[in-house]
Amino acid sequence: MNPRLLILLLVIALLGASIASLLAGAVALSPGELLQPGLGRIILIELRLPRLVLAILIGGILGLSGAVLQGLLRNPLAEPGLLGVSAGASLGAVIAIYYGLALIIPLATPIAGLVGGFIAAALAMWLSRSGGMLALILGGSAVTSIAVAGVTLALNLAPNPYAAYEIMTWLMGSLADRSWGHVALSAPFIVVGALLLLATGQALDALALGEAQAESLGVHVSQTRLIALFGTALGVGAATAVSGALAFVGLIAPHVVRPLVGYRPGQALIPAMLAGSILVVVADLATRLVKFDGPPVNLGVFISLIGSPFFLWLVLHIRKRAI
Amino acid sequence: MKLLSLRGVTVRRGSRTVLEGIDADFARGRLTAVIGPNGAGKSTLLEAAAGILPFSGSIELDGQSFATIGRRGLAQRRAYLPQRAAVEWPISVERVVALGLTPLLPSFGGLPATMLPLIDLALAECDLEALRDRAATNLSGGELARVMLARAIVGDPELLIVDEPTAGLDPRHAIDAARRLRARADAGRAVIVALHDLDLALRFADDVIAVRDGRIVAMGSVDAVMTEPVLGALYDVGVRISRDDGGASIGFVD
Numbered sequence: 001m002n003p004r005l006l007i008l009l010l011v012i013a014l015l016g017a018s019i020a021s022l023l024a025g026a027v028a029l030s031p032g033e034l035l036q037p038g039l040g041r042i043i044l045i046e047l048r049l050p051r052l053v054l055a056i057l058i059g060g061i062l063g064l065s066g067a068v069l070q071g072l073l074r075n076p077l078a079e080p081g082l083l084g085v086s087a088g089a090s091l092g093a094v095i096a097i098y099y100g101l102a103l104i105i106p107l108a109t110p111i112a113g114l115v116g117g118f119i120a121a122a123l124a125m126w127l128s129r130s131g132g133m134l135a136l137i138l139g140g141s142a143v144t145s146i147a148v149a150g151v152t153l154a155l156n157l158a159p160n161p162y163a164a165y166e167i168m169t170w171l172m173g174s175l176a177d178r179s180w181g182h183v184a185l186s187a188p189f190i191v192v193g194a195l196l197l198l199a200t201g202q203a204l205d206a207l208a209l210g211e212a213q214a215e216s217l218g219v220h221v222s223q224t225r226l227i228a229l230f231g232t233a234l235g236v237g238a239a240t241a242v243s244g245a246l247a248f249v250g251l252i253a254p255h256v257v258r259p260l261v262g263y264r265p266g267q268a269l270i271p272a273m274l275a276g277s278i279l280v281v282v283a284d285l286a287t288r289l290v291k292f293d294g295p296p297v298n299l300g301v302f303i304s305l306i307g308s309p310f311f312l313w314l315v316l317h318i319r320k321r322a323i
Numbered sequence: 324m325k326l327l328s329l330r331g332v333t334v335r336r337g338s339r340t341v342l343e344g345i346d347a348d349f350a351r352g353r354l355t356a357v358i359g360p361n362g363a364g365k366s367t368l369l370e371a372a373a374g375i376l377p378f379s380g381s382i383e384l385d386g387q388s389f390a391t392i393g394r395r396g397l398a399q400r401r402a403y404l405p406q407r408a409a410v411e412w413p414i415s416v417e418r419v420v421a422l423g424l425t426p427l428l429p430s431f432g433g434l435p436a437t438m439l440p441l442i443d444l445a446l447a448e449c450d451l452e453a454l455r456d457r458a459a460t461n462l463s464g465g466e467l468a469r470v471m472l473a474r475a476i477v478g479d480p481e482l483l484i485v486d487e488p489t490a491g492l493d494p495r496h497a498i499d500a501a502r503r504l505r506a507r508a509d510a511g512r513a514v515i516v517a518l519h520d521l522d523l524a525l526r527f528a529d530d531v532i533a534v535r536d537g538r539i540v541a542m543g544s545v546d547a548v549m550t551e552p553v554l555g556a557l558y559d560v561g562v563r564i565s566r567d568d569g570g571a572s573i574g575f576v577d
Contacts (some may be wrong), residue, residue: 003433074411206425208412209474212405215375218398218426263412263458 001260003267010257010274014056017281021052024288050180055284056277057183058175058243059253061190061197061235063276064269066250067257068197068228071204071265073133076318079250080236083136083229084120084143086247089240091147091154092116094167098154107181109170110241114189117237120147125229132211136225173244173300175284186238193235194273196227201266208265246300248307249276255314279303326351326513327372327482331380334367334537342367342537345380349515351481354508356528356545357517360558364537365517366406366486372515373403373484384482398426401482402475406490406517409467413458416470420445423477445477449503465496472503483507484515489523501527521573525549525564533557549573 023031025048033040062080069078080086096102096112105111120143127139151171158164203224206214211221240246257271283303287296327349334342342364349355349372357365370376374389374397382389389397402423410419420442421434428434446452449469454462459470468488475483485504489497501523508514508529518524524531524545531548533541535557541548554562554573561576 202425202428202430206422208410208414209419209422210405210409210411212370212375213403213408216373216398216401216403216405217422218395220394258412262418263414264418265412 003261003271006257006260006271007274010271010278014274014278014281017278017285018052018056021055021281021285022048024285026288046179050183051175051178051284052281053183054175054178054186054242055281057187057190058239058246059249059277059280060273061194061239061276062246062249063253063279064194064197064273065232065236066252066276067254067265067268067272068200068204069232069250070254071207071268072200072225072228073137074207074210076255076314077251079248080232081144081245081247081250083140083232083236084124084147085117085233085236086240086245087144087147087151088120088123089113089117089237090171090245091150092119093170093241093244094151094154097167097170098158098163100163107185110182110185113241114185114238116147117240118233120144121229121233121237125226125233133225136229169298170244171300172298173246173303174287174298175243176287176296176299178242182242186242189234189238193231193233193238196231197235198269200224200228200231201269203266204269205264205266244300246280246303248303248311249279251314252307252310253279255310325349327382327384327515329372329380329382332368332371332382333379334364334371334376335379340537342371342378345371345539347532347539347542349482349513351513352508352511353529354505354514354516354527355530355532356524357515357532357534358519358521358524358557359534359540363534365534367537368532368534369403369484369486369515369517370405373401375403395426399478400480401484402478402480404471404475404485404488406487408471410459410470413460415456416451416459416462417442417446417455419459419470420451420473420477423474427478441477441479445473448476449473464491465493465499468492468496468500469503472500476507480512482513482515486517487519488516489518489520497523521549521554522571525571525573 022044027043029040029043034044035041065080069080069082070076092115093109093113096108101108101112124139124143127142128135155164155167158167203214203219206217206219215221253276254268254272257275258268261267261271284299287299287302290297325348329345329347332342332345333340345368357368359365371378372382374382384392384400424438424441446455449472451469451473454466462470488500488504492500497520504514504516505527528545530543531545532539533548533553540557541553551562551564563574563576564571565574
């Protein structure tokens, strides 16, 4: 498919999903009521719009980062969580909740998440400083293990059931009750991260030939790796700090668009970013529309429910291709 | 005419010296075969000559050091194919060949339309027109070798460095690959090829560099280097070169 046409179609789909997302919510309001001054407009501007903007930003950076990492590592199972950034951000946020900082300082949770994500990424990069791609994957999983251990410890030692419940809810990932403050905190990091990641496109195309050939074609492979990691740390760290860990978006989005761009890793970046945004906007919409008895299903849980069967399919599909 | 010259090139991996004090010149219009036993340093020599490996000493392309030419400038003038070159995603043959133009592309944006004829030419030169839209992960060994060569020559580099292009190919495809490299040299480009198949080296090369334990043990024209005593000492086995009307062939005796 023509890449420009694909991008256009994805943008139209994202617009459609966005409009649907603005119209849906606990209070049923018509488009006219939402635009009139008063309660409708307050709901639109203070509740639904920041939530939509975050869904677009977070989905986009997850899809983009997944596409970059899969191209960089030349592995279809790579995803942003691999570097330990998501786990580090989760640990940071959990610490803020655990010590009750979130009650004292507004936005303490995402700020601590941001710091945690950056520390984890720095640690993973330091662990893999002399090795290649494999060292990076191992460094990332080591950092993830440490962060997950910290999160479990916090749950174990939670001073009261309410704190444990709050930690659990945060870990499930959600965009409910997010404000413009969350947007202001995360957007600059996500935008800068996305620009860094988008700059790797041409290098990723050449990397389809392996590192030696890419190097011979003038690609600075180690510099590309650093840019990809830094972009992921900034963007995904900020995204996770605001929404909690959203698994599978970074894995699924690149796979959906890759066949449509002829499997060229660099060409998949913008479509994967848009597909990630669509996925999160639609999933966030679904959490408001699909209701069971009891509390609403969290965004992260909802995406995992769709994502895990896809992951299973992917594993089977790759095994078939390998044989 | 001299295109590439190596002076005192030494490569270390950790504390081990894998290439030591290499002096060699490579001329335009000549095909140089690099031969030697496994682990001799052939691939390292090629990687250093391609400028994708840190080395000490000096390497000059047309009188300019690699540092002066720069990464991108070098990539525009020299192509390098490693051993077992392959493609990791099911990208179409046409697009794989287009990747050879990466150093000529603007930093952002796609392939300019003016470059499309170069791709057609490379595809035609390597008999790949029929495979143009095939996924590069879905090719036979011989076909993939041709795709990789097309990828390497699409920008018409002055210097072509290829590591073991015939490994894993049957005799017909191996000869075909060697013939295509010969054609590049005949077109006035400098070609450096690491070869295990000595019969091919004997038949297609102009010059031969024999490497062992990271050093050059013999260097010169095919006739000067491909002799029974030199090859016997190089590989530690008895060598017999027999010549008849069909050309020369090399046999090893224990």
